Amino acid sequence: MPQRFFDAPAVRVWCGRALSALGRAREEIDAINVYPVADGDTGTNLYLTLESAAAAVEAVFSGHEAGHTGTAPSLAEAIRAMAHGALIGARGNSGTILAQLLRGMAQVLAAEERGERDTGGPGLRRALRHAADSARQAVAHPVEGTVLTVASAAADAAGRVEGGCDAVARAAYEGARTALAATPGQLPALERAGVVDAGGHGLVTVLGALVETLTGETAPALPAEAEVEHARVPEEAAEGADAGECPPGEGGPAFEVIYLLEAGEPAVARLRRRLDALGDSLVVVGGDGLWNVHVHVDDAGAAVEAGVEAGRPYRIRITHFGQGDAHTGGAGRPPRERVQRAVVAVVPGEGLAGLCAEAGATTVLARPGEPPASAELAEAVRRAHAREVVLLPNDAELRQTAAAAADQARQAGVRVALIPTRSAVQGIAALAVHEPGRRFDEDVVAMTSAAGATRYAEVTVAERQSWTTAGICQAGDVLGLVDGDVAVIGSDVAATARAVLDRMLAAGGELVTLVLGDDAPEDIADRLRTRVREAYLAVDTVVYRGGRQGSLLLIGVE
Structure with a gap:
């Protein structure tokens, strides 16, 4: 039955359906990911971001049920939980933007409910408009033909209809579908690859779940242009690719740096300017003292140090794009192939995170009293995007956690060797002798010997x-x-x-x-x-x- 008003149960159902839909579409979205970086993980990043959002919403409902209040959470509680969960779990460029879109919606819908205004069609229209505008403001250099264009088109279409939430959701979805189909004509990288924007595809998928939630009907299928199976770009197209946000004629930054940041708005404004000068693909989302920072840079240490100067960065993730699959601004490159071998290292401080990242390792920051969970280490192994991974826990107390993460990765088909390093200095010694060109077993033996001799x-x-x-x-x-x-x-x-x-x-x-x-x-x-x-x-x-x-x-x- 069509739902004319938005409420907390609708948020819960929307989260579940969107997560399921992204799970089904994840591989397809990964396969068409050529902008801003052709690293084949947009679908996965969106899925993980929404997974965090859904978990936060379920926690709110579980809290009410455990309290035996007999009432469901308010719309404000549910939508804020969804936005907060997405913020703290955001992955990659696309996930960070999705988190800001959800935050924008939450700001409006929570205010509408608090002011006893209409949380039906008019409220959802205003929420979609604010979401699109705030996401665009969060990106340092907005580019048309991306998820930002799709979000704006959804808001424009929603603003032209009257009626309840069901009608507004349908209009937003149709506007987004149309905009998505047009993205290849707006970005040369997409046109050369013969694909639509991957982030936009993900947003349309999320809006389709919203249509199903509010109307009870299955959303119409995506246009034929979006139905691309594992697109591949001809070599000549890749060679003549635009550099996108990267300087003409040069390769793009070597690292993706993401962290949560506790800081005030003035400090974040200064951080934006500094990071914008350091790299590209800069997106800073959040507010009220908590932010998610995403940037691509050559100097990972400088990006983290900038965060330290601004406030308290944590959950720092640094990913090396890798030699041979280096980022080219997403300009027409095929989804990056797995590298043969990578190293994942847990480090206790920002300085070592930068040092290990420059040595080619994917790093996970372990703050005192905040050890990473096995799922976080398993995610780092996934981000390394390699067939073989050497895992350095660098802490005796993390050995079992690292072993569990290694088991998870092995189930996904990755060959993982866990070297039981008990300190970061042992990890440094192991990295110093790491040679990706050696046979895997020989490399692991050499690294283990170096760590053990330290x-x-x-x-x-x-x-x-x-x-x-x-x-x-x-x-x-x-x-x-x-x-x-x-x-x-x-x-x-x-x-x-x-x-x-x-x-x-x-x-x-x-x-x-x-x-x-x-x-x-x-x-x-x-x-x-x-x-x-x-x-x-x-x-x-x-x-x-x-x-x-x-x-x-x-x-x-x-």
Whole structure:
């Protein structure tokens, strides 16, 4: 039966149907993904984004049911949950824009309900208009022929009809379908490939689920132009491709950087300007202190550092586009093929995330007290887009989590080797000897040997009184841990670090790696480097900035 008003149960049904529809269309959408980056993951990113949105909506309903209130959530609660879930789970360029579209709808519909205004056709029309406009504003350099064009067309068509939600949804869907069919004529990359815009295809799929929810009828099929099976672009088209957002004649940025950011609007405005100067495909969505940042850059570390200056970035994901499948601005390239081998590394700070990404690894940031779940590691393996993956957990406590993620990836047909690195310095040592051109088993053996030959230590501050292997420590004491056990308890950071270093080098070594946290004393690297140079003549020292890694200092001795 047609539904003239939008309510919380409708949001729940819409989420479920949209998720199912994207699940069915995911491979087709991935296959036609040629803009802005031909990396064949738009359908998957949209699905994962909406999966997070649907989970958030279900949590709201479960909360009401557990409270035995006898009432369903309000429309505002449900639609805000949908938008928030999409924001925190947004993947890729397309998922980030979808999150902003849902946020725009939520802002209007929640306000309509609160003001006891019409949440029927007029409210849905206003919501679609605000969604399209806010998504366009979130993109640094909007391009026609993309999901933004499709969203605007949906809002335009919805604004021309009267009636309830059912009529508005039908009009929006028809406007979006028509706009989608026209996208090849607006973007040369799409025309050369003979496909419609992948993000726009995904949005039409989501709007089709809205039509089914509000009318009880199956949405009309997409136009024939959108029914493309695994499109492939002729080599001559790829060679003559436009550079899209990338400088003419050059390859595009090497990394995709995504993170959630807690920051105020003035800081985010400055962040937008800085990231816009660093790369392309910049999309910053969100508000009320929480943002999702997406950008393609060559300097992944600089993109993360910009986030640190703006506020608190977390859930940082850095993906290397890979040699041979490098991004070309999506200009007519076929969906990227899987690379043969990749490395996925868990890192404790932004500095190491940039360092490992520059070495070609896909990274997952593990904040103190916020270890990644197995699903997040499995998603990182998927993002690496490789047939073979070496997984570096870089934390003894993450070994079981990493093993579960590796099992998930193996079920998807990826060959995964888990190297049980217990510290980031062991991961650095493993990455240093990584050679993708070697046989997989040989590469894994070499990386495992390098990690195993690296002793690791950590200098940190005790948070509370406790028993340790070196005696009783008090809150505020400086602790030196060697291979995971407390070996030194002191009151001075430099003195404790020196004692730890001497203890480690007493057993020999050729290279000392120091990873400095943001709170480490300014001169500690120079003091330790001097100690090594004076007392251990044949030992070299390298220093890295780890960022907000939890520990004051990480030490590796090879």
